[in-house]
Amino acid sequence: MSVETIAGRDIQLNEEGFLTDPSQWNEEVAVELAHREGIDALSDRHWEVIRFMRSEYETKGSGPSVRMLGKTSGVSIKELYQLFPKGPAKLAAKIAGIPKPRGCI
Amino acid sequence: MGDTIEKVSIIISKGSLEGIYPGLIMANGARAEGIEANLFFTFFGLDAIHAKRLSHIKVAAVGNPGMHMASLIGVLPGMSAIATRMMEKKMEDFDIPGIPEFMEMIADTGCGLYACKASVDLFGFAKEDFIPQVHDIITVGEFYGIAAGGEIIFT
Numbered sequence: 001m002s003v004e005t006i007a008g009r010d011i012q013l014n015e016e017g018f019l020t021d022p023s024q025w026n027e028e029v030a031v032e033l034a035h036r037e038g039i040d041a042l043s044d045r046h047w048e049v050i051r052f053m054r055s056e057y058e059t060k061g062s063g064p065s066v067r068m069l070g071k072t073s074g075v076s077i078k079e080l081y082q083l084f085p086k087g088p089a090k091l092a093a094k095i096a097g098i099p100k101p102r103g104c105i
Numbered sequence: 106m107g108d109t110i111e112k113v114s115i116i117i118s119k120g121s122l123e124g125i126y127p128g129l130i131m132a133n134g135a136r137a138e139g140i141e142a143n144l145f146f147t148f149f150g151l152d153a154i155h156a157k158r159l160s161h162i163k164v165a166a167v168g169n170p171g172m173h174m175a176s177l178i179g180v181l182p183g184m185s186a187i188a189t190r191m192m193e194k195k196m197e198d199f200d201i202p203g204i205p206e207f208m209e210m211i212a213d214t215g216c217g218l219y220a221c222k223a224s225v226d227l228f229g230f231a232k233e234d235f236i237p238q239v240h241d242i243i244t245v246g247e248f249y250g251i252a253a254g255g256e257i258i259f260t
Contacts, residue, residue: 017220037227040213065137065200066133066137066210066214067107067200067202067210068200070210076213077164077210077213077214078213078215081136081213081214081215085139086139087136087139088137090138090139091139095161103200104130104132104134104201105134105201105202
């Protein structure tokens with residue numbers, strides 16, 4: 001675990017770079033986390049997925065799998081991979097400041 | 106950062122439910138981690154991409170010690186279908202899609218799907234027999250070309 005300054009705030013991250021405390025997240029933090037993952041500009045579609053991840057986490061306690069994202073977020077699996085080429089569920093969770101989803105599917 | 110896997114090519118050579126799923130789960134899981142993935146279907150594994158067969162993939166009820174059931178019972182008509190239905194029900198409960206949906210999903214993740222030319226010729230299949238997501242029918246040499254620089258997993 002480490003503490004890093006992201007968007008002017010001290011944020012706690014785990015070894016994989018996920019926020020350990022989702023309440024430390026805000027939109028500026030998301031923008032900088034996205035930058036670090038090679039996403040230079042977050043489009044409306046990115047934000048749709050990021051907000052969906054956060055609301056799923058808040059209601060269910062964990063982020064959805066890629067399959068669930070494809071079925072329920074309104075963004076298809078094909079587009080999810082275009083938006084987050086390095087793995088939609090994993091990357092969107094990281095940028096949304098929630099823990100990494102642990103499903104195998 | 107330590108060692109990372111950047112690319113995997115997974116060969117599926119069996120046509121039973123338990124022979125097909127592990128390769129699909131590994132390919133899909135690779136893409137979910139941002140790892141480049143390719144699937145190569147050979148021999149009976151071709152059933153997984155065969156348009157008319159992929160909805161009818163069954164668990165082996167005979168000669169499968171994992172079933173914990175005497176093979177003598179497994180030979181009864183319909184046993185394989187019953188075992189398959191039970192397995193599919195269980196998998197749906199755990200958010201594992203059926204093979205047709207899984208194949209579509211894996212193609213959507215950007216995983217490459219390829220059929221083995223030798224097996225396609227052997228079984229008398231053609232490109233039209235397969236689901237449209239199959240990129241190409243390729244030789245083993247071409248497979249090695251596609252797999253170059255990554256890990257190869259045989260299932």
